[in-house]
Amino acid sequence: MKEFTPIEVARRVGQLAVSLFALLIVTFVIGRVLPTDPVGAIVGELADPAAFAAMRQKLGLDLPIYQQFIIYVGSLLRGDLGTAILTGNPVTKDLAKAFPATFELATLAVIISTIIGVPLGMLAALFRDTWFDQIARVVSLVGHSIPVFWFGVVGLVIFYATLAWVGGPGRVDTYLDGLIEPRTGLLLVDSLLEGDTETFWNAVSHIVLPACILAYSAMAYIARMTRSFTLEQLNQDYVIAARAKGASSRRIVIGHLLPNIAVQLVTILAISYGGLLEGAVVTEIVFSWPGIGQYMTNALMIGDMNAILAGTLVIGTIFMVLNFISDLAYLVLDPRTREVTQ
Amino acid sequence: MTYLITRSISGAALALLVSTAPIAKAETPANQLVIGTSLAQVLSVDPQQGTEPKTQEILAAVYDRLVYVDEKNQLKPQLAESWTVDQTGITFKLRDAKFSSGNPVTAKDVVFSLVRLLKLNQSASSYFKNSGFSADNIETLVKAVDQKTLRIELTKATTSEDLLYRLAMGISSVVDSVEVQKHFANNDYGNEWLRTNAAGSGPYVLRRWTPNETVILEANKDYWGSAPKMVRVIMRHVPESQTARLMLEKGDIDIANALTAPDVKSFVGNAKFAIDATKVGGFYVLAMNAAREPLSKPEVREALAYGIDYKNIAATILGPYGRPRNVPVPEDWAGAIANPDWSFQPEKAKALLAKAGYPNGFSLTLKTIAQPPRVDMATAIQANLAQIGVKVEIKQGNGADIVAQHRARDFDLLIPQSAAVMPNALGALNDFVTNPDNRAEAKNAGNFVWRSDWNITEINALRDKANAEADTAKRADMVKQLQEMFIAQKPAVLPMFERFEPIVRNVNVVGYSPNLWALNRLENVTKTAKK
Numbered sequence: 013m014k015e016f017t018p019i020e021v022a023r024r025v026g027q028l029a030v031s032l033f034a035l036l037i038v039t040f041v042i043g044r045v046l047p048t049d050p051v052g053a054i055v056g057e058l059a060d061p062a063a064f065a066a067m068r069q070k071l072g073l074d075l076p077i078y079q080q081f082i083i084y085v086g087s088l089l090r091g092d093l094g095t096a097i098l099t100g101n102p103v104t105k106d107l108a109k110a111f112p113a114t115f116e117l118a119t120l121a122v123i124i125s126t127i128i129g130v131p132l133g134m135l136a137a138l139f140r141d142t143w144f145d146q147i148a149r150v151v152s153l154v155g156h157s158i159p160v161f162w163f164g165v166v167g168l169v170i171f172y173a174t175l176a177w178v179g180g181p182g183r184v185d186t187y188l189d190g191l192i193e194p195r196t197g198l199l200l201v202d203s204l205l206e207g208d209t210e211t212f213w214n215a216v217s218h219i220v221l222p223a224c225i226l227a228y229s230a231m232a233y234i235a236r237m238t239r240s241f242t243l244e245q246l247n248q249d250y251v252i253a254a255r256a257k258g259a260s261s262r263r264i265v266i267g268h269l270l271p272n273i274a275v276q277l278v279t280i281l282a283i284s285y286g287g288l289l290e291g292a293v294v295t296e297i298v299f300s301w302p303g304i305g306q307y308m309t310n311a312l313m314i315g316d317m318n319a320i321l322a323g324t325l326v327i328g329t330i331f332m333v334l335n336f337i338s339d340l341a342y343l344v345l346d347p348r349t350r351e352v353t354q
Numbered sequence: 355m356t357y358l359i360t361r362s363i364s365g366a367a368l369a370l371l372v373s374t375a376p377i378a379k380a381e382t383p384a385n386q387l388v389i390g391t392s393l394a395q396v397l398s399v400d401p402q403q404g405t406e407p408k409t410q411e412i413l414a415a416v417y418d419r420l421v422y423v424d425e426k427n428q429l430k431p432q433l434a435e436s437w438t439v440d441q442t443g444i445t446f447k448l449r450d451a452k453f454s455s456g457n458p459v460t461a462k463d464v465v466f467s468l469v470r471l472l473k474l475n476q477s478a479s480s481y482f483k484n485s486g487f488s489a490d491n492i493e494t495l496v497k498a499v500d501q502k503t504l505r506i507e508l509t510k511a512t513t514s515e516d517l518l519y520r521l522a523m524g525i526s527s528v529v530d531s532v533e534v535q536k537h538f539a540n541n542d543y544g545n546e547w548l549r550t551n552a553a554g555s556g557p558y559v560l561r562r563w564t565p566n567e568t569v570i571l572e573a574n575k576d577y578w579g580s581a582p583k584m585v586r587v588i589m590r591h592v593p594e595s596q597t598a599r600l601m602l603e604k605g606d607i608d609i610a611n612a613l614t615a616p617d618v619k620s621f622v623g624n625a626k627f628a629i630d631a632t633k634v635g636g637f638y639v640l641a642m643n644a645a646r647e648p649l650s651k652p653e654v655r656e657a658l659a660y661g662i663d664y665k666n667i668a669a670t671i672l673g674p675y676g677r678p679r680n681v682p683v684p685e686d687w688a689g690a691i692a693n694p695d696w697s698f699q700p701e702k703a704k705a706l707l708a709k710a711g712y713p714n715g716f717s718l719t720l721k722t723i724a725q726p727p728r729v730d731m732a733t734a735i736q737a738n739l740a741q742i743g744v745k746v747e748i749k750q751g752n753g754a755d756i757v758a759q760h761r762a763r764d765f766d767l768l769i770p771q772s773a774a775v776m777p778n779a780l781g782a783l784n785d786f787v788t789n790p791d792n793r794a795e796a797k798n799a800g801n802f803v804w805r806s807d808w809n810i811t812e813i814n815a816l817r818d819k820a821n822a823e824a825d826t827a828k829r830a831d832m833v834k835q836l837q838e839m840f841i842a843q844k845p846a847v848l849p850m851f852e853r854f855e856p857i858v859r860n861v862n863v864v865g866y867s868p869n870l871w872a873l874n875r876l877e878n879v880t881k882t883a884k885k
Contacts, residue, residue, distance in 0.1 A: 052754050054398070057761075058801075061799055063476055063477075101565075181592060187386070298596075300591060300594070
């Protein structure tokens with residue numbers, strides 16, 4: 013386990029920058045090599061080649077690829093990620109809108125999946141090979157193997173169209189759309205800040221279903237991993253010793269076992285969260301959720317490189333930052349690393 | 355203790371919040387129209403740039419044109435109160451109207467808009483360019499006589515009727531020249547600004563456009579006509595068809611206009627909903643590369659025409675989206691000739707292949723956009739052609755890829771779709787019979803026939819003659835002859851299905867009048883009480 017001295021932190025930040033730069037180069041090259049040409053999407057299918065050439069020049073696509081890259085990195089360093097062809101807006105403005113939508117959904121999903129997944133996995137391990145374990149296994153298997161698309165549509169049919177328990181697709185009902193001035197971009201937070209409870213509850217009714225559906229597949233993974241971590245620990249000597257001392261199962265699990273699997277749990281939670289933040293494309297499409305997954309998909313469809321590159325950078329940064337945070341969490345959760353640091 | 359206090363405070367807060375929870379309601383307000391659509395292709399609301407159908411629906415509401423084409427394909431006045439046609443041109447009298455900025459609509463604005471169209475030189479301008487207008491001559495052909503009088507001279511390549519139809523298209527929308535000129539940058543005619551903003555005189559103003567999310571239109575208080583009944587029109591991006599279907603059933607949207615064929619079909623027989631299928635005058639086409647062996651042989655092209663099970667594809671895949679037709683003029687339009695014998699007849703197809711020297715068939719690639727219904731059509735065509743010994747490999751791509759390859763003549767077979775430039779036979783034929791110069795150097799990549807490398811000098815000459823012919827009877831004769839020649843030459847641009855754009859609307863929505871270019875005006879839409 014690494015120490016977290018200022019030097020180490022600086023090294024990590026340096027690593028992050030290098031990795032992001034490498035990511036940028038790869039994405040840039042792939043994007044430029046692909047046959048998808050954004051010019052056609054702008055000038056239209058019937059335009060003559062002169063119009064194509066003029067637009068290509070305007071977008072700087074006529075320059076050699078290395079030159080395009082230098083220009084891109086230059087503006088990037090000035091904080092300018094360019095303009096998205098998709099929307100005509102600066103990419104930063106688009107991302108500032110799309111990312112909070114995904115963030116809100118993913119955060120809720122990861123909370124739900126942790127609250128259910130971790131206890132489920134632990135109980136399944138404790139009651140290994142009993143009916144409970146079997147049911148937990150089936151639940152996880154279903155969550156892991158049935159496509160989210162199917163769950164999304166079926167969920168909408170049952171809970172929205174038939175039972176009317178939840179709101180429909182989109183972040184909020186049409187008649188409330190656009191009434192809240194975005195401050196954080198998180199609709200649940202913004203509506204509460206404005207004291208607009210109608211919008212808040214409406215937004216809750218809209219987010220519940222997609223969040224639960226996303227949470228289900230993440231939960232399946234978390235529960236399965238928790239189960240195997242727990243099983244591994246149950247055979248350890250310290251558990252046997254605790255049992256011999258007469259400690260209750262509850263005490264063993266909460267006092268001894270949980271701290272021991274906490275580090276591993278944090279890692280898989282970070283992975284799950286990263287996966288969800290990446291933009292659950294399918295869920296976002298089924299639920300007309302204007303998040304980063306949908307934004308990137310649309311950008312890919314027309315070869316909108318500025319949008320794709322910026323989105324890739326954001327996702328790359330998220331993964332690396334999550335990784336960094338989960339490493340930091342080791343420090344807190346694992347006493348051995350603490351001693352080394354002291 | 356602190357724990358207890360925080361807990362009870364947060365508990366009370368939660369209880370308060372819960373007590374405000376409303377009862378779920380799912381119904382659109384009576385004075386608002388909500389349309390579930392796909393905004394994925396809406397990249398620009400500049401009328402002289404955006405040609406995509408979903409864009410047209412926005413332009414229809416925000417801008418006016420001199421004239422419009424109603425749901426029966428009849429020309430009607432819009433900004434022009436009246437017009438007189440003479441031998442050399444058309445003189446328009448404009449009505450009193452104001453742009454949403456408050457500026458009056460004058461003949462100068464119309465001139466500005468048409469000049470802008472040709473100078474911007476985007477795809478949109480091609481419809482005027484193939485009528486003989488160009489960036490160089492437009493300023494001499496379109497003139498403001500006075501504030502309210504406009505004169506447009508005819509070119510040698512067009513008739514007054516054709517010109518009027520072109521003026522009814524979304525690309526001819528009249529923009530507020532004063533407003534747009536304020537936003538000129540880098541010689542772009544205000545394109546950068548008008549791409550995301552609007553400056554029109556239509557019944558609605560563009561309140562908000564969030565790409566890939568919503569378009570909000572609000573009634574224009576200064577509109578020259580009677581005030582729109584719907585104070586707001588909301589277009590919501592619902593990319594997944596099944597989701598849109600559920601929202602429509604539930605009453606969260608009033609109209610769905612981007613449903614897949616199976617989802618449209620699910621509303622058949624449901625008394626609460628009506629299906630309006632608008633005939634757009636265009637076709638789903640099988641483009642063949644006539645420069646490549648063996649497609650260069652007319653017999654081979656005809657064999658393929660005999661090798662496709664149009665009936666079955668229409669019934670199982672296209673449903674409300676298409677109807678079999680191999681002549682590029684919709685069956686019920688004036689002057690359309692009967693369909694040739696081309697239907698699924700594998701024996702005839704094989705005989706033709708044998709005659710052309712390919713008794714054992716051959717292999718081809720078929721390129722298509724990876725979207726329904728075209729990708730499903732490709733699979734069906736692959737299966738059909740296998741039965742006549744033609745092995746087809748399907749290559750899918752996104753819109754931009756496939757169009758780029760089509761433009762670059764880089765394909766064996768490809769499935770594009772055509773559109774009618776006018777709601778008449780000649781307008782529907784246009785994409786199929788125009789190819790002034792087939793040489794590669796001509797780089798006429800906007801032209802469908804050129805892309806197939808199909809040299810049709812004779813047909814093109816007749817097309818030019820027909821377009822310039824003012825005598826209706828003579829013109830009708832030429833139109834008939836054009837269709838016959840087209841079929842006789844075994845087209846490399848083979849029409850397969852007439853295209854329709856189906857929408858499903860709640861029956862309480864009244865007065866929604868579809869137009870073939872999706873320029874659907876909404877000012878007369880009303881909603882009756884829901885049953």
